[in-house]
């Protein structure tokens with residue numbers, strides 16, 4: 001049994017309906033999925049999907065470059081109201097940092113400057129703590145920022161936020177620091193790509209009780225299917241690759257990631273489902 005801990009269903013890239021995607025996933029042993037909101041509108045949509053399907057749960061949050069035109073406090077208040085609107089919300093995010101490396105650091109209308117990304121992220125950490133929900137962290141080129149924000153928050157409040165680094169693509173040294181803070185590490189199909197080899201060190205060394213698998217569907221199809229739209233059922237391929245990298249059986253890996261997902265997303269585990 002597997003859980004796709006991070007996907008975007010529904011999404012306009014799909015010709016299949018959510019019902020089709022969910023039943024095909026279930027046929028491949030993907031018992032539950034967590035669909036992720038990236039802005040206020042999108043969060044409403046994923047909540048609706050989670051309410052409609054027993055095996056679907058939702059995490060809602062504001063991606064670094066979403067809701068740019070709205071004051072951050074207002075955005076967070078609206079997000080808070082959405083969290084209170086459904087029992088099927090099991091996490092806050094995806095949220096975090098998205099820092100362009102190219103010349104793009106010139107801000108456009110649709111890009112949030114770094115100091116505001118930091119503020120938006122820290123307010124979502126606060127909300128996650130307030131609601132006792134795990135964080136789903138998006139991180140592009142923001143290793144130091146992510147750690148600084150988490151540590152700053154832990155110092156001020158004397159409590160530790162918990163959560164997962166989604167679609168992990170960074171170094172073992174960064175993973176180690178997140179693990180020390182109590183975070184989980186989630187692997188996507190990037191570990192199946194030839195270019196994903198640098199992530200294998202973390203895929204090998206992260207403790208088995210701290211790893212999760214995800215698709216990030218419709219993005220990031222596994223190697224061999226990269227011309228296709230990714231679907232939750234393909235999380236199996238990532239799980240197989242992760243088992244191979246760790247030199248353990250698929251069953252052992254599947255059981256461990258299933259238990260880990262239930263431990264982290266405890267509100268999901270508290271709601272028994274039949275897929």
Ligand SMILES: [Zn+2]
Pocket residue numbers: 006007008036094216
């Ligand atoms: Zn995502």
